[in-house]
Amino acid sequence: MVRRSGQGWRVGDEELPDLLSAMVLADLLAPELPSSPPPAAGGGQEAGEIGDAEREAARLRVTVAQLERALATRVRVEQAIGIISERRRAPPREAFELLRTVARADGTRVADLAARVVDSATNPLLILPEDLARPPRQPRARGKSPRHVRVGE
Numbered sequence: 513m514v515r516r517s518g519q520g521w522r523v524g525d526e527e528l529p530d531l532l533s534a535m536v537l538a539d540l541l542a543p544e545l546p547s548s549p550p551p552a553a554g555g556g557q558e559a560g561e562i563g564d565a566e567r568e569a570a571r572l573r574v575t576v577a578q579l580e581r582a583l584a585t586r587v588r589v590e591q592a593i594g595i596i597s598e599r600r601r602a603p604p605r606e607a608f609e610l611l612r613t614v615a616r617a618d619g620t621r622v623a624d625l626a627a628r629v630v631d632s633a634t635n636p637l638l639i640l641p642e643d644l645a646r647p648p649r650q651p652r653a654r655g656k657s658p659r660h661v662r663v664g665e
Contacts, residue, residue, distance in 0.1 A: 530622065536586065536589050585623040585626075588630055589622060589626040591629075593608050595629050596610060599644075613643075614641050614644055618641055628640060629644055
């Protein structure tokens with residue numbers, strides 16, 4: 513589902529610059545995609561393939577290190593998605609797209625912006641980009657409440 517590409521990471525048809533965004537999007541898309549069969553196991557290795565195997569192992573070590581870093585910040589991003597979903601009354605996919613769009617517009621990393629959104633849940637003085645700030649509350653309609661209105665008035 514998440515594959516490395518020349519420009520970053522590919523999730524389905526979408527190209528993403530950082531692994532964290534790719535992982536979060538992959539999780540959001542997972543229920544929508546059909547499952548694929550696991551890859552077939554390879555046979556024995558010849559002498560020329562050993563060098564290839566060593567290069568592949570080095571590449572996989574780099575990928576594992578990137579995955580570990582991404583997992584360390586993933587919880588914060590998912591919390592931010594939940595906060596934005598609640599504030600905007602939007603589904604998680606839409607909240608993630610909004611978070612990613614605002615991060616790109618501000619020139620910040622998704623993980624850094626997500627941390628600010630999470631911190632804003634407990635610190636109302638923290639200033640967020642306008643698109644992620646709490647929507648202004650609508651003033652309540654003035655007048656008598658229904659329980660104070662007498663029948664026949």
